[in-house]
Amino acid sequence: GAGVSQSPSNKVTEKGKDVELRxxxxxxxxxxxxxxxxxxxxxxFLIYFQGNSAxxxxxxxxxxxxxxRTGGSVSTLTIQRTQQEDxxxxxxxxxxxxxxxxxxxxxxxxxxx
Amino acid sequence: xxxxxxxxxxxxxxxxxxLELGCxxxxxxxxxxxWYVQYPGQHxxxxxxxxxxxxxxxxxxxxxxxxxxxKFSFNLRKPSVQWSDTAEYFCAVTPSGGYQKVTFGTxxxxxxxx
Numbered sequence: 501g502a503g504v505s506q507s508p509s510n511k512v513t514e515k516g517k518d519v520e521l522r523x524x525x526x527x528x529x530x531x532x533x534x535x536x537x538x539x540x541x542x543x544x545f546l547i548y549f550q551g552n553s554a555x556x557x558x559x560x561x562x563x564x565x566x567x568x569r570t571g572g573s574v575s576t577l578t579i580q581r582t583q584q585e586d587x588x589x590x591x592x593x594x595x596x597x598x599x600x601x602x603x604x605x606x607x608x609x610x611x612x613x
Numbered sequence: 614x615x616x617x618x619x620x621x622x623x624x625x626x627x628x629x630x631x632l633e634l635g636c637x638x639x640x641x642x643x644x645x646x647x648w649y650v651q652y653p654g655q656h657x658x659x660x661x662x663x664x665x666x667x668x669x670x671x672x673x674x675x676x677x678x679x680x681x682x683x684k685f686s687f688n689l690r691k692p693s694v695q696w697s698d699t700a701e702y703f704c705a706v707t708p709s710g711g712y713q714k715v716t717f718g719t720x721x722x723x724x725x726x727x
Binding site: 531533535541542543545548550556591593595600601602603604605606607 | 645647649656657658659662703705707714715716717718719720
């Protein structure tokens with residue numbers, strides 16, 4: 501597709517369950533980011549993938565959060581044993597190697613009940 | 614590592630008022646700078662960007678931003694705002710060249726009152 505695609509667009513889960521969020525970046529983009537946007541909060545950086553380099557995981561809030569990027573393309577963000585404070589919009593973005601800014605997907609709205 | 618500060622968290626203006634949103638970054642080398650906008654219910658989109666050259670950059674919808682290297686600033690301006698400019702605005706920075714992470718500020722919510 502032409503843009504960054506995220507699925508699902510909405511996810512409601514029970515506290516304690518695991519969830520997986522998917523991101524399909526723009527084809528050819530070497531960098532991929534995950535951010536979290538909570539109600540009334542700004543953009544919270546979670547993790548950054550760049551090519552085959554080790555990911556920058558410095559923004560992951562706890563060890564319940566993990567992310568993978570397979571084949572340098574699709575990425576999955578996994579949240580284990582979800583808590584109510586995990587409720588937020590999870591945004592994925594990709595960018596080309598030139599550092600030409602980032603292109604965002606529509607996000608996944610996660611609600612933990 | 615680079616960082617970005619947006620000092621105005623929430624700005625309320627009347628239509629036709631002038632806008633200036635502050636953005637300061639911290640990094641020791643050359644940078645690329647961006648402003649993003651998120652309209653209600655929509656995804657983040659690029660408003661304008663600076664890579665090099667003329668420090669006054671013009672973007673979409675009448676927005677502009679000026680890079681002042683000595684002040685490490687990249688403030689966003691618009692001479693006359695409209696109700697449709699109500700949105701959240703994010704400043705971002707990345708070191709120039711190659712494989713570098715884009716770092717975002719915490720955002721400024723702009724509310725324009727008709």
